[in-house]
Amino acid sequence: MSGRVWKFGDGINTDVLAPGIYIKEPIEILASHCLESIDPNFARSVQLGDIVVGGQNFGMGSSREQAAEVLKVLGVAAVVAQSFGGIFYRNAFNLGLPAIVCADAAKISENDVLDIDYAAGVIQSRATGETLSADAVPSHLMSIVSSGGLVPYLEKALSRKSTAGAAAREA
Amino acid sequence: MNQTLGQTTAEKIIAKAAGFDSVSVGDIVTCQVDLAMIHDSGGPRKVGPILERLGVSVWDPMKVVLVSDHFSPCVDAESASILKLTREWAAEQGVVNFYDQQGICHVVTPERGHLRPGMFAVGGDSHSPTGGAFGCYMFGVGATDMAGVLATGETWIRVPDTIRIDWTGTLPKGVSAKDMCLQMCATLGMDGGRYQAIQYTGETISGLEMFERMTLSNMAAELGAQTGIVQPDETTANFIKAAGSDPGNWQRFLSDEDAIYAETHHFDATGLEPQVAAPHSPANSTRVGDVRGTKIDQFYIGACTGAKLNDLQMAAQVLKGKKVAAGKRLTVAPASARVLSDATKLGVMEILLDSGAQLLPTGCGACAGYGIGQLAEGEICLASTARNFQGRMGEKTSEVYLASPYTVAASAVSGSIADPRDVMENVS
Numbered sequence A: 001m002s003g004r005v006w007k008f009g010d011g012i013n014t015d016v017l018a019p020g021i022y023i024k025e026p027i028e029i030l031a032s033h034c035l036e037s038i039d040p041n042f043a044r045s046v047q048l049g050d051i052v053v054g055g056q057n058f059g060m061g062s063s064r065e066q067a068a069e070v071l072k073v074l075g076v077a078a079v080v081a082q083s084f085g086g087i088f089y090r091n092a093f094n095l096g097l098p099a100i101v102c103a104d105a106a107k108i109s110e111n112d113v114l115d116i117d118y119a120a121g122v123i124q125s126r127a128t129g130e131t132l133s134a135d136a137v138p139s140h141l142m143s144i145v146s147s148g149g150l151v152p153y154l155e156k157a158l159s160r161k162s163t164a165g166a167a168a169r170e171a
Numbered sequence B: 001m002n003q004t005l006g007q008t009t010a011e012k013i014i015a016k017a018a019g020f021d022s023v024s025v026g027d028i029v030t031c032q033v034d035l036a037m038i039h040d041s042g043g044p045r046k047v048g049p050i051l052e053r054l055g056v057s058v059w060d061p062m063k064v065v066l067v068s069d070h071f072s073p074c075v076d077a078e079s080a081s082i083l084k085l086t087r088e089w090a091a092e093q094g095v096v097n098f099y100d101q102q103g104i105c106h107v108v109t110p111e112r113g114h115l116r117p118g119m120f121a122v123g124g125d126s127h128s129p130t131g132g133a134f135g136c137y138m139f140g141v142g143a144t145d146m147a148g149v150l151a152t153g154e155t156w157i158r159v160p161d162t163i164r165i166d167w168t169g170t171l172p173k174g175v176s177a178k179d180m181c182l183q184m185c186a187t188l189g190m191d192g193g194r195y196q197a198i199q200y201t202g203e204t205i206s207g208l209e210m211f212e213r214m215t216l217s218n219m220a221a222e223l224g225a226q227t228g229i230v231q232p233d234e235t236t237a238n239f240i241k242a243a244g245s246d247p248g249n250w251q252r253f254l255s256d257e258d259a260i261y262a263e264t265h266h267f268d269a270t271g272l273e274p275q276v277a278a279p280h281s282p283a284n285s286t287r288v289g290d291v292r293g294t295k296i297d298q299f300y301i302g303a304c305t306g307a308k309l310n311d312l313q314m315a316a317q318v319l320k321g322k323k324v325a326a327g328k329r330l331t332v333a334p335a336s337a338r339v340l341s342d343a344t345k346l347g348v349m350e351i352l353l354d355s356g357a358q359l360l361p362t363g364c365g366a367c368a369g370y371g372i373g374q375l376a377e378g379e380i381c382l383a384s385t386a387r388n389f390q391g392r393m394g395e396k397t398s399e400v401y402l403a404s405p406y407t408v409a410a411s412a413v414s415g416s417i418a419d420p421r422d423v424m425e426n427v428s
C-alpha cells in the first residue's frame, strides 16, 4: 500500500489520540479531537489512505482501543513508528490498522509518500527514493489484518469451527 | 520447546497456560486464560456488540470479573446509561463476579480473592499489570482483544524477555513505593519496559506489604512493560488467605536460580528522596526539592495507584492535627468500598476529614477525566495517581504533577509542593 505522511514525535499517548473528556461521545466526534493538543489541523485535514509516522513508544498509555479506532475512522491506512506501546500495537492490528515498527522512522519526512510491504518489512520513500527496513509483520498478525481485524477473523474461525462441529456430529 | 534452561516466573506461567513444559523467549503461543477482568468503560458496552456479532456468549462466566469503576457513580445521563448497560449485560451473561460501584477493578479484584499466583490473566485496562503483585501473569488488552478472549477463552502472546529490577536497602521515612516507581520512570523512561515482563526482586521488595507491591506492579504500565511481577512469598499467601482464597502451590512459580534475564537494573532505596513527576509524563520525575514551592490548585488522593488503604494511611500520617491550606482543595477518592470501610474503622478517615479533605465516591473519579473532580482550564493538580498526560484529568490546558500520598498530603498543608520529610520530622 502507499500513502501520504503525517509526522509526529516521540511518546504520542492515548490521551492525546483519544482525549478522556470526549470518550463518551460517538467515535466520529472523538475522532475530530484526535491529536488536537499537538496538531489542531490533523483531524480536519487527514485524508483517506494517509500514513501516520511517529517516534518512540507511539500509543503508550491506556488500553482504550479508541486511540487506534479514531485513526482508522479518520481514514489512516497505517502507523509507522520506531516503537509502539504494546497494548496499542495489539489494538491496532485487532482493528485492522497495521502498525509497522521501523527503527529509521525518524528519517521519514512530513508529506512524503510511502510504499509499504508489510510482509517483507520494506518501506520505500517516494521523496528520496530511499528504502527503509522495517520489522516484517508476523504471519498471525498479517492474517488478522488481512481479514480486516480480529472480529472478522474470528467470525471466519468460529464459523469454520461450528461447520466442522456440525460435520463431525453428522458423521 | 523442550529445554532444560531455568525459567522465570513469567515463562513458567505462560508455559502452563500454553500447555507446554517450558517456553522460549520470542515464541508466539496461544494461552488459555484463567481470568478475564473487565470494567464499565472497555467492557460490556464495547465487547457486548462484538460477542453479539460473533453469535457467542462468554466462554466461562465464572472466569470473568466485571467491575463498574470508570463511570461510577454516574455524573450524567450518558454515564448512567453506561452503568445500566453494564448491569444488564452481567445478568444476561451470568457473570456473578460483578462488583457494581464497589471500587476500582485493580483493587477490588485481588481484595475479593480473585488473584492467585500462577494465573494467566488479562484485564481490559492498561493498569492490569497490578495483578503481577500477586504472582500472576496479568496484562492489559483493548476491547476487541478482550472480546476475542471472552469468545474463545484464549489469546496469543509473544513470550517476553524478563527484565529484572532489583532493589536493595530500606525505604527512608516519608518515602514509599510510589517514589520508587517515579524514580524508575525517570531512570528507565516510559518505554524502558519494552513491552516485556518486569520482575521486581530484592530485599526492599520482599519487605513491602501487598498494597505497596501493587503500586510497583501497577506502574509497570508506566514503564511500558507488559506486566510487572513480584515473586510470591508468605506475604502474598497471607493476603490471599485473608481475602478468602487459596494461594495454592505458589512455590512452583518462583523464578529458577539459573533463569535468564535480558537485563538487570539495580536501585538503592536507602538514599531515595520523595519524587515528583512534572507535567506531562511520569518520566519527568525529579527530587521534590527541585519543584518545591510550585503552586497547586487541587490535591488529589485517588486511583488504583494512590488511594489504597496504605495510601490513605500515609496521607493521614502527615495530616494528623493539620489543616489543608486556605483556598486550596484536597479531594480523596478511596480506591474501593472496602478500603473506605477499613480506613473508617482505623480512624484514618476521621483524620483526613478533620484536616479539611473532601471525600469523593470510590471509583476512578478524576484520574482519567471520566468522573468527578476534573480540572478547569489552566488548573494545576498534584495527584497520587499513575499518569499525568496532557489533558488527562480535564481541560487540555490543565496540568498534573504526580507524587506519593505523603507528598500530596504535605503539599496540601503548605498549599504548594512540599517535602513530606519536613512535616514528618515532628510526628512519630
Ligand code: SF4
Pocket (backbone or CB within 6 Å): B069, B070, B104, B105, B106, B125, B127, B302, B303, B304, B305, B363, B364, B367, B368, B385, B386
Ligand atoms: S483509577 Fe485511573 S489508572 Fe486506575 S483504573 Fe481507574 S482510570 Fe485507570
